[in-house]
Amino acid sequence: MDKRYQVYLAILLLVLIGSIIGAANIGPVHLPWSALLNADPQDMDFQIWTNIRLPRILLAVIIGIALSVSGTVMQGLFRNPLADPGLLGISSGAGLAVAIALVIPLGLPAFLSLWVPVIAAFIGSLLVTLLIYQLSGLTKGNLSSLLLIGIAINALGGAAVGILSWVSNDQQLRQLSLWGMGSLGQTQWPLIIISMCLIIPTIVLIQCYAKQLNLLQLGEEDAHYLGINVHKTQRQLLILSALLVGTAVSISGIIGFLGLVIPNAMRLIFGNNHKVLLPASALSGAILLLVADTIARTMVQPAEMPVGLLTSLLGGPWFFWLILKEQWKRRS
Amino acid sequence: MKLAHLCFATLSLLVTTVSAQAKERIISIGGDVTEIIFALGAQDELVGRDTTSNQPAAVNKVKDIGYMRQLNTEGILSLKPTMVITSDLAQPSAVLEQIKKVGIPVVYVSGKHSLQVIPQKVETIAKALHREKEAKPLQDKMNKTIAALSSKQLPVKVIYIMAHGGMSNLVAGRDTAADSAIHDAGLQNGMGTSLHYQPMSQEGIIAAAPDIIMTDSDAIKTIGGADNLWKLPGVSMTPAGKKHNLIVIDQMALLGFGIRTPDAIKDLRAKAEALPHG
Amino acid sequence: MNNQLNNRLEGKNIHLIKNNQSILSDVSITLNQGEFITLIGPNGAGKSSLFKVLTGFYHPTNGECYLKGVKLQDWRKKELAKERAVMKQQSQITFSLSAIDIIKLGRSPWAEPINKAMIDEVTEMTECQELVNKDYAFLSGGEQQRIQLARVLVQLWREQGPSGWLFLDEPTSALDLYHQQQMLRLLKKLVQNFPLSVCMVLHDLNLASLWSDQIYLLNKGSIVAKGNVQEVLTEEILKTWYGADLQIIQHQEYQKPYVMLSL
Numbered sequence: 001m002d003k004r005y006q007v008y009l010a011i012l013l014l015v016l017i018g019s020i021i022g023a024a025n026i027g028p029v030h031l032p033w034s035a036l037l038n039a040d041p042q043d044m045d046f047q048i049w050t051n052i053r054l055p056r057i058l059l060a061v062i063i064g065i066a067l068s069v070s071g072t073v074m075q076g077l078f079r080n081p082l083a084d085p086g087l088l089g090i091s092s093g094a095g096l097a098v099a100i101a102l103v104i105p106l107g108l109p110a111f112l113s114l115w116v117p118v119i120a121a122f123i124g125s126l127l128v129t130l131l132i133y134q135l136s137g138l139t140k141g142n143l144s145s146l147l148l149i150g151i152a153i154n155a156l157g158g159a160a161v162g163i164l165s166w167v168s169n170d171q172q173l174r175q176l177s178l179w180g181m182g183s184l185g186q187t188q189w190p191l192i193i194i195s196m197c198l199i200i201p202t203i204v205l206i207q208c209y210a211k212q213l214n215l216l217q218l219g220e221e222d223a224h225y226l227g228i229n230v231h232k233t234q235r236q237l238l239i240l241s242a243l244l245v246g247t248a249v250s251i252s253g254i255i256g257f258l259g260l261v262i263p264n265a266m267r268l269i270f271g272n273n274h275k276v277l278l279p280a281s282a283l284s285g286a287i288l289l290l291v292a293d294t295i296a297r298t299m300v301q302p303a304e305m306p307v308g309l310l311t312s313l314l315g316g317p318w319f320f321w322l323i324l325k326e327q328w329k330r331r332s
Numbered sequence: 333m334k335l336a337h338l339c340f341a342t343l344s345l346l347v348t349t350v351s352a353q354a355k356e357r358i359i360s361i362g363g364d365v366t367e368i369i370f371a372l373g374a375q376d377e378l379v380g381r382d383t384t385s386n387q388p389a390a391v392n393k394v395k396d397i398g399y400m401r402q403l404n405t406e407g408i409l410s411l412k413p414t415m416v417i418t419s420d421l422a423q424p425s426a427v428l429e430q431i432k433k434v435g436i437p438v439v440y441v442s443g444k445h446s447l448q449v450i451p452q453k454v455e456t457i458a459k460a461l462h463r464e465k466e467a468k469p470l471q472d473k474m475n476k477t478i479a480a481l482s483s484k485q486l487p488v489k490v491i492y493i494m495a496h497g498g499m500s501n502l503v504a505g506r507d508t509a510a511d512s513a514i515h516d517a518g519l520q521n522g523m524g525t526s527l528h529y530q531p532m533s534q535e536g537i538i539a540a541a542p543d544i545i546m547t548d549s550d551a552i553k554t555i556g557g558a559d560n561l562w563k564l565p566g567v568s569m570t571p572a573g574k575k576h577n578l579i580v581i582d583q584m585a586l587l588g589f590g591i592r593t594p595d596a597i598k599d600l601r602a603k604a605e606a607l608p609h610g
Numbered sequence: 611m612n613n614q615l616n617n618r619l620e621g622k623n624i625h626l627i628k629n630n631q632s633i634l635s636d637v638s639i640t641l642n643q644g645e646f647i648t649l650i651g652p653n654g655a656g657k658s659s660l661f662k663v664l665t666g667f668y669h670p671t672n673g674e675c676y677l678k679g680v681k682l683q684d685w686r687k688k689e690l691a692k693e694r695a696v697m698k699q700q701s702q703i704t705f706s707l708s709a710i711d712i713i714k715l716g717r718s719p720w721a722e723p724i725n726k727a728m729i730d731e732v733t734e735m736t737e738c739q740e741l742v743n744k745d746y747a748f749l750s751g752g753e754q755q756r757i758q759l760a761r762v763l764v765q766l767w768r769e770q771g772p773s774g775w776l777f778l779d780e781p782t783s784a785l786d787l788y789h790q791q792q793m794l795r796l797l798k799k800l801v802q803n804f805p806l807s808v809c810m811v812l813h814d815l816n817l818a819s820l821w822s823d824q825i826y827l828l829n830k831g832s833i834v835a836k837g838n839v840q841e842v843l844t845e846e847i848l849k850t851w852y853g854a855d856l857q858i859i860q861h862q863e864y865q866k867p868y869v870m871l872s873l
Contacts, residue, residue: 075705076705079704079705080704081704081705211718214707214711214715214718215715215718217703217704217705217707218701218703218712218715219698219701219702219703221662221667221696221698222696222698222701224666224667224687225665225667225691225694225695225696226691226715226716226718226719226765227687227688227689227690227691227692227718227719228687228718229687267705271707271708271711272705272706272707273707273711
């Protein structure tokens with residue numbers, strides 16, 4: 001790995017650590033660090049530290065990593081800079097499942113109803129992932145037909161959600177539309193632990209595929225000649241990346257933009273070598289989502305903004321600037 | 333020295349007892365909930381309210397904690413509440429669960445659209461605030477109004493039009509607050525066959541043949557005046573359109589199912605009876 | 611016998627049917643180490659398809675390919691990649707890498723860490739030194755071909771030099787005259803000095819004439835002529851299968867046939 005990139009990655013890591021410390025210090029409630037260190041379970045500040053603020057920061061970091069890494073993988077897999085985690089219809093599958101669960105009365109007890117969207121989204125994304133897996137076997141790994149299938153799933157899912165929201169009442173409708181905007185307010189430890197158990201091993205596995213992803217950039221034929229089992233590799237990467245999206249969407253709803261823009265921005269800075277690109281995307285995705293969420297929960301306090309709006313608002317101009325810079329560089 | 337200590341001790345004891353007796357710090361979620369808190373005279377204890385709580389006008393001075401389905405746990409805690417009183421409609425909410433977890437009581441108030449539930453709402457809130465005494469006259473008056481509502485059904489069809497800009501105006505079908513209010517007033521909902529709020533269709537509204545069109549002042553503003561209302565597609569061809577039978581309601585009072593609702597329903601009935609129909 | 615098997619790649623009675631169309635029928639071909647073999651033939655003759663079968667990208671519908679006596683599909687993919695390398699006509703890359711990164715990808719089948727001295731040696735012999743730090747996407751077609759050549763040589767490199775089977779599909783198509791000559795001279799030298807077999811598709815019959823040991827002429831999926839240059843590049847054969855109006859003269863210096871088109 002290039003020395004320069006190692007330095008960049010180290011800087012990103014430091015920025016992430018800095019953002020975590022910063023985010024831990026900022027919040028509508030003033031929390032002294034001593035309350036955390038004293039660890040007195042009777043202390044309300046300690047309760048807020050451990051049950052509200054820290055889990056939320058942790059969640060922002062892992063969801064940021066999951067979304068940006070899955071975006072990087074999707075783009076590398078489809079060799080298309082416009083590919084993003086939503087492309088294969090995984091999030092619309094999750095959305096449809098959530099809509100069904102919200103609109104159709106299941107008569108669940110109140111404490112379970114909080115988990116309904118999470119479980120539904122996970123089942124929905126899992127079903128779409130399995131469908132994609134099956135179909136990718138049928139199409140013999142032909143990625144462009146998979147893309148079309150993704151478009152079809154997205155369209156169908158969108159229409160079905162449309163029908164469901166048409167028959168839904170006011171409250172369900174708003175719940176559904178807010179789900180579509182994404183939020184990291186679902187900070188419950190069991191959820192965070194489950195998602196970490198799913199996301200962290202997946203990220204590590206994907207990093208092991210960095211070399212294969214590089215080879216795939218040469219095209220399927222050349223990758224084959226260089227000794228990799230192209231279709232098997234593509235399928236495995238597809239499933240890993242779908243697992244990341246499914247987990248993220250289940251917990252935080254749809255947070256757009258991150259999976260599309262972070263990888264592209266990192267490609268402009270780090271180049272396209274996935275060995276560097278994957279960790280760079282992971283780190284910067286975590287930073288962007290953490291900063292956006294910190295703003296979301298503090299800027300209009302005591303209220304809260306939808307975090308998806310902020311990721312776009314923050315990331316958009318930065319990405320625009322990167323593209324312009326790249327154009328100037330090419331011209332000169 | 334000793335005296336000073338004693339004085340200080342007494343003083344602090346005094347302060348704590350006084351504050352324990354008087355001051356809760358309440359967060360109110362839901363327009364109906366907030367109105368009841370005001371009616372019980374507990375407005376001084378209110379430290380936060382949600383976006384839907386905009387009545388009475390004095391409430392606008394209280395901190396807004398955002399929309400009830402998108403609450404911010406830390407934001408609410410930063411107001412140092414001692415109690416959260418919320419409409420059932422905010423459920424399920426991870427935020428409220430978290431607040432409960434840090435030891436702040438959360439009181440849920442029924443979100444049903446029903447006249448009978450209103451005195452219950454008052455009771456729940458009064459109990460939580462230890463203001464049963466203040467609640468009594470309120471409840472008595474309300475029960476009297478509700479009892480006095482004519483149980484005689486009028487064969488008058490009403491439709492409620494909601495307009496917030498956007499593509500189309502909506503009409504209220506079954507399972508909406510407007511539907512409940514219309515029935516409680518002894519009137520018929522012209523759109524009672526459809527479910528929830530639906531886009532208003534030209535032929536649908538002619539087929540519904542409403543005798544009265546009910547809407548709120550916001551909608552009149554969006555449509556651009558009552559005159560424009562009669563020009564809406566289909567509306568002119570209904571009995572209501574021909575006679576210009578319009579009732580403009582106070583949305584929060586009639587549809588909020590709070591303390592002002594019984595009076596608002598009585599008012600609606602009176603207006604409906606006064607209009608020419610049949 | 612065994613020894614002979616060990617240094618040849620052979621396709622036996624290969625048939626290939628794609629989309630209900632017969633692409634190759636009954637093609638047999640042997641590529642010995644130390645040989646420079648050229649496939650020629652009119653457009654659509656099946657040269658690229660034969661390449662894909664011989665390199666294991668397509669499975670033949672009938673017939674079998676053997677490398678060192680073992681069926682191609684029985685080879686482990688990585689081991690196969692150490693024995694045969696393929697340079698396609700063109701490689702499109704969406705997310706570009708630097709030229710040196712592309713060259714290094716050639717080494718990916720090998721578990722050992724990349725030997726920098728070897729990379730340097732290959733970039734020097736392919737005259738890519740000036741290009742290595744540039745972005746591959748911004749190179750000209752000819753420069754990209756030189757980088758790809760370096761990549762496939764790196765893929766087959768053993769201690770001293772390349773070994774195995776190297777397939778090149780029109781490697782000179784975008785090269786200027788000087789680089790055409792350099793590339794073919796280099797390949798010829800490598801074939802002579804190392805256990806390497808080169809098999810390439812060429813459209814320029816005069817290049818084929820100068821450098822090939824064996825020529826196979828394909829038409830409509832069958833081999834219609836094979837042998838050394840003198841045997842295949844005759845007026846009669848070329849006129850029959852290409853349908854072009856041409857003349858053959860003998861190259862004065864090397865006694866090789868030289869193809870001239872008539873006006």
